[in-house]
Amino acid sequence: MPPATPPSEGWNSKPLGRVAAPLREQVGALLREAIADLRLVPGQRLVERELVDQLGVSRTTVREVLRELTAEGLVSVVPxxxxxxxxxxxxxxxDLYDVRASLESLIVERFCARAARSQVLRLGAAVDGFAESVAERQDIRSVLVTKDRIYEVLVEGAGSAALRQIADGIQARVRMLRATSMSADGRADASVDELRAIAAAIEAKDAVAAASLYRDHIQAASVTALRNLKQSLSPDPPTTTTTPTTTTTPTTDVRRTR
Amino acid sequence: MPPATPPSEGWNSKPLGRVAAPLREQVGALLREAIADLRLVPGQRLVERELVDQLGVSRTTVREVLRELTAEGLVSVVPxxxxxxxxxxxxxxxDLYDVRASLESLIVERFCARAARSQVLRLGAAVDGFAESVAERQDIRSVLVTKDRIYEVLVEGAGSAALRQIADGIQARVRMLRATSMSADGRADASVDELRAIAAAIEAKDAVAAASLYRDHIQAASVTALRNLKQSLSPDPPTTTTTPTTTTTPTTDVRRTR
DNA sequence: CTCGTATGATCGTCTGACAATCGGTTGGTG
DNA sequence: CACCAACCGATTGTCAGACGATCATACGAG
Incomplete structure (x- = not known):
């Protein structure tokens, strides 16, 4: 596996205005996001001191956030x-994909059972939005955003705080893998068809079918994601890590004005 | 729901020798355990200062542990x-039980697929041990310990770090509910039969049947647990909270000798 | 060339401090 | 006597600085 020490800067860019919310949540959100879309690549070290400098918060805060992320499985600590x-x-x-399949198909069941009519409609809209962004061949990131929207609607409609919390955790961990999966040839188009079928099943109130289809959907995503991942793990020479350029740090300061 | 402020002391008793491990892990383990077996009751406030005094560690450490537990869903924070x-x-x-059913039946499948012969045997032994402790009408806590042993063997045999981490998280959250479920009349005995059947299915390498049986098993546990929980939530007069006595703090000091 | 040691980078933990905020208490007022 | 407001205490959120422990690595001796 790649020790990947080089890209230790340049991933931080968003100004992120001073909100009146617990600082560590902002920092947490920032890091989660950065990890999700690979501005912080797997294997990269997260040195407390560097984070302190780059984020403009105290070590206390950084460490607390690090604990949260650790518990969420997004970062690992070597004592x-x-x-x-x-x-x-x-x-x-x-495993992550298997868990996700189980969990989210459960969410789909709940959605069938509990979602209001309006939410079913919103689901349809979300699927359409996804289909559109895929059809337009937009860049991967924005495609993923529309895909997230579908997930969002589903979780929303399932109406369960506990379920949401758990599923979000898994989702966060899978997100970094998804980027590789969705970019595979034809995968996005296949996704659209599958999601259309799922939406139809939900529309028809067929919870079992919907859950089953969803499971298959994730299974399919899993296959291509794993294929890509395997590919990007074995050959070391063709560097798969992104942004090895050591740009100067923008020094985004999250600290709110006091 | 019970604000439950009274029992803020007297839950800490274990001497817990000075191990050479990250302090916060000891503290974390201690708190997790205390929450699991209701020495710290749901709804009870966890005041940083008090924890600092009772555990003999600094606020820094306490806060970090609190963040971990929060991410694990064992404690909630009101800003x-x-x-x-x-x-x-x-x-x-x-929801927790549903998730647990999905997740652990997945673990059972994995166990069927990957567990070594020796692990299958250990599973049988664990089930026997559970049956025994139930037959002997031992107190709930020790019954739960033998039950945990079964879970432990299953997870072990499934051989997946990721799966384990996620399942452990759910398990921890369910643990506090389990105590009420297992103490229900006849539930323990029924459990024994169900687990025997599951072990048999696993022995026969019938992954599908085993997973399905396990799902049913948890479903059954869920039903009685929820029934009891509902009961203990609605009637406020018969105080269900444990240990309202404000005993003097034993002041267990986790700090290692320096 | 190998091995033990010096050195540096980081983490783990502690202490003390201070502002911000929440909840309840107190005291004034109609 | 009821009600509202200002006040005060308890607690959290965040920061700064310090120091020992530990691991990795570079370096010099043998």
Whole structure:
């Protein structure tokens, strides 16, 4: 696996205005986001001191956030060595997808059982939005955003705080893998068809079918994601890590004005 | 729901020798355990200062542990008000059990597929041990310990770090509910039969049947647990909270000798 | 060339401090 | 006597600085 020490700067860019919310939540959100879309690559070390400098918060805060992320499985800590962005092994990735399949198909069931009419409509709209962004061949990131929207609507309609919290955790961990999966040839188009079928099943109030289809959907995503992941793990020479350029840090300061 | 402020002391008793491990892990383990077996009751406030005094560690450490527990869903924080032991609503509990059913039946499948012969044997032994402790009408706590042993063997045999981490999280959250479920009349005996059947299915390498049986098993546990929980939530007069006696703090000092 | 040690980078933990905020208490007022 | 407002205490959120422990690595001795 890649120790990946080089890209330790340049991932931080968003100004992020001073909100009146617990500072550590902002920091947490920032890091989660950065990990999700690979501005912080798996295996990269997260040195407390550097984070302190780059984020403009105290070590106390950084460390607390790091604990949260650790519990969420987004970062792993080597005792006395510090935190690194979790680099899921092939097996881990497989398990993650399996868990996600179980969990989210459960969410789909709940959605069928509890979602209001308006939410079903919103689901349809979300699927359309996804189909559109795929059809337009937009860049991967924005495609993923529309995909997230679908997930969002589903979780919303399932109407369960506990379920949401757990599913969000898994989702966060899978997100970094998704980027590779969705960019595979034809996968996005296939996704659209599958999601259309799922939406139809939900529309027809067929919870069992919907859940089953959803499971298959994730299974399919899993296959291509794992294929890509395997590919990007074995050959070391063709560097798969992104942004090795050591740009100067923008020094985004999250601290609110006092 | 019970604000439950009274029992803020007297839950800490274990001497817990000075191990050479990250302090916060010891503290974390201690608190998790205390929450699991209701020495810290749901709804109870966890005031930083008090924890500092009772555990003999600095606020830094306490706060970091609190963040971990929060991410694990064992405690909830009200901004500016502090942490309280999470008191799952009825819906939360139901969801938790559903998730657990999905997740652990997945673990059972994995166990069937990957467990070594020796692990299957260990599973049988664990089930026997559970049956025995139930037959002997031992107190609930030790019954739960043998039950945990079964879970432990299953997770072990499934051989997946990622799966384990996620399942452990759910398990921890359900643990506090389990105590009420297992103490219900006849539930323990029924459990034994169900687990025997599951073990048999696993022995026969019938992954599908085993997973399905396990799902049913948890479903059954869920039903009685929820029934009891509902009962203990609605009637406020018969105080269900444990140890309202404000005993003097034993002041267990976790700090290692320096 | 190998091995033990010096050195540096980081983490783990502690202490003390201070502002911000929430909840309840107190005291004034109609 | 009821009600509202200002006040005060308890607690959290965040920061700064310090120091020992530990691991990795570079370096010099043998």
């Amino acid at each position: 006395n060595r510090g935190a690194v962005v979790t680099a899921p092994s092939l097996e881990d990735a497989r | 500016n008000r502090g942490a309280v032991v999470t008191a799952p609503s009825l819906e939360d509990a139901r």
